[in-house]
Amino acid sequence: MPGHSSSSNALQYFGVIAAIFGVIGYVAFGWQFGETDSTIALALGVTCVSIAVGWELYRRVA
Template identity: 40%
Template structure:
């Protein structure tokens, strides 16, 4: 632990947006996040991983 505060408004808001997109995508658009043929869910997952790594390294 680096001793820095883990409160990040930016990451919290990004998390809310990703959760909302995932909820709408699965309930209204029929996305399956485990499906290998869905580019949007895969792109969202990759973006989340990149954001988490960048946030952790800062």
């Protein structure tokens, strides 16, 4: 349901790691979404969205 946190420790750890990776990339390397040469930021975003959608579909089917 929307608004409920996940009870999966693996997803929570992945989210924390992705957030730290994104913040370090922004501060240290100037990564930003929407730039024409932001390949790493785009890859991080696509990976996170793919995992979130895949997990949600898995939960609904299981």
